[in-house]
Amino acid sequence: MLILAIDTSAVASAALVSSEAPGSVLASFSTEDTRSHAEVLAPGIEEMLAGAGVTGKDIDALVVGVGPGPFTGLRSGIATARTLAFVWGKPLHGLVSLDAMALEVAESAAAVPEFLVATDARRKEVYWARYSLAEGRLPVLEDGPHVSFAADLPDLPAFGAGAGLYADALNAHPDFAQEQPDALYLGKFALARLVAGNALLDSTPLYLRESDAQVPGPRKRAL
């Protein structure tokens, strides 16, 4: 099974993961930048496919990180994934973007049985979720995702750039203080679940916040 994974919940990243490839990963790319997704994502995917000698025909499914993440960036990945899936006629699945980092934690030496993943939600808040981890299993999402002030999170080891940003309020793991969700782990997570016959989400974005629009009140009368 060959999957194209895309995530733009923080940085722009994409990966080709395959159940036949060693370590599951065929190719991947990611950017440092969190604000130029519309420019870099499509060329990155095109070059990655060409470099791996893969075309749309070879791909069995697509998976996209549905956030949470800053809205405009998040949409660039979902718009891209939905369009590719439509043109290629392939199934598209969604996965909580924080799951990607949960798997990265699980595969690292820093793994603990219960932990938080947090990313920057701007406006002094973080997007976060709580995970549990059992030996030899995929991480399990226990609570979230939510958007909150760092000070209001449960007191557990916290992983990710959102934790690093508020290291004074959170028990941030130093090795993960700048980590962002990456399509590489998102793809591996999706592959493991799909191969095991487990369902994933659809590609509906997890905005977690309403648009800032205010319904205008009645006009003040001049009296």
Added chain:
Amino acid sequence: MNRTQPLVLGIESSCDETGVGIVRGTTLLTNTVSSSMDEHVRFGGVIPEIASRAHLDAFVPTLEQALADAGVALDDVDAIAVTSGPGLAGALMVGVCAAKALAVATGKPLYAINHLVAHVGVGLLDRKGSGQGTGTAPQLPENLGALLVSGGHTEILRINSITDDVQLLGSTIDDAAGEAYDKVARILGLGYPGGPAIDKVARTGNPKSIRFPRGLSQPKYMGTVEEPGKHRYDWSFSGLKTAVARCVEQFEARGEEIPVADIAAAFQEAVVDIISSKAVLACREHGIKDVLLGGGVAANSRLRELTGQRCASAGIRLHVPPLDLCTDNGAMVAALGAQLVMAGVEPSGIRFAPDSSMPVTSVSLPA
């Protein structure tokens, strides 16, 4: 690439309409539009974040519908065109990402196109089966003017060549005309969108009952033909909106009933008067003999009437495309894309960034 009668798919997402249009050369095959207008009603204006969310959900269904309507397959398409600006940044981003993905998935060339110039592109479209087909492709008159009036823009352009030589003669320096309509409709309690609401009520009012200011019409802004002022062909509508608010407050302060129809008529007259007089002035002073009207406010009956009269007395021909091609749509993007293909312009590639303030001098982005 077929450069004589190219099949071009155009994508528009700069404001609240998700549009996909398909043309073959100058023949319109489909103009499919999904609007999020209903979702903005309770806010009294377009909310960019709501528009962007709606674009994301509308794009693939609109694309699918357009392909079905036109009876073409993506494989047959020669090129893809997308609005890359000007417009709402977050809204543009959705269409641009989708268009780039379409280009990656199909391997087709992509053109990043100027929304304002695309409004002029509809002047080059023949409707399939409209019976107007004369066997010759439509052509734009030489030295064409374009008056674009909508909720997002108010401009007068001069088109020397639609593919590579477009000049901005004048534009609003603050609110777009359609935005002023929305704000005044709110003040008068007439609902959203303001254009049709005010146009309707204004018919029963007396436009001469109140005199509202015509923005940027004073001599210091206008100057003379020899020494044009800084804003000779520019508009401003924010002062007009404030004047309407003051006027309403005065009626209230006196405890009098607000003459909604008269205010609407007088406001509309002020907008339409200054738009048409400055547009005609710009045309006269640039030797422009043909002017094309575009943008959603082209639906306004009084704007069409007064601009038509003034153009006629100045010996200028006014061209008004069918209304569904005046409002934002994908067909106009496809139409301009087809012109670029036929003119031999190279595609933009997939590395460009959307530009919310893309100037009209940039008809399409270079690779």
